[in-house]
Amino acid sequence: MRFRNEDEAKKGLASTLDLTPIVDVVFNLLIFFALSLNFAVTSGGINVKLPKAASAEPIKAQEFTINLTADGKTYLNDKVITLENLHRD
Numbered sequence: 001m002r003f004r005n006e007d008e009a010k011k012g013l014a015s016t017l018d019l020t021p022i023v024d025v026v027f028n029l030l031i032f033f034a035l036s037l038n039f040a041v042t043s044g045g046i047n048v049k050l051p052k053a054a055s056a057e058p059i060k061a062q063e064f065t066i067n068l069t070a071d072g073k074t075y076l077n078d079k080v081i082t083l084e085n086l087h088r089d
Contacts, residue, residue: 067075074081 064077065075067078069075074083
């Protein structure tokens with residue numbers, strides 16, 4: 001039986017590559033991607049019937065300005081108005 005000396009043993013260790021860490025990393029990546037693809041699938045959910053529009057015409061918004069002064073006056077678009085007369089048509 002032939003025994004190796006230290007120089008031959010060091011040369012033998014340098015020439016071999018340990019694949020165990022590489023296999024572990026690849027296996028962990030495989031598990032990660034398999035699980036992430038499984039969670040990406042959406043479930044059926046609940047079917048909801050959405051309401052339909054009665055007309056296709058959009059409602060035009062009206063802009064107005066209300067100013068309140070320190071003396072208690074109320075202005076609607078630069079016209080004096082009382083709070084009792086302020087209502088929406």
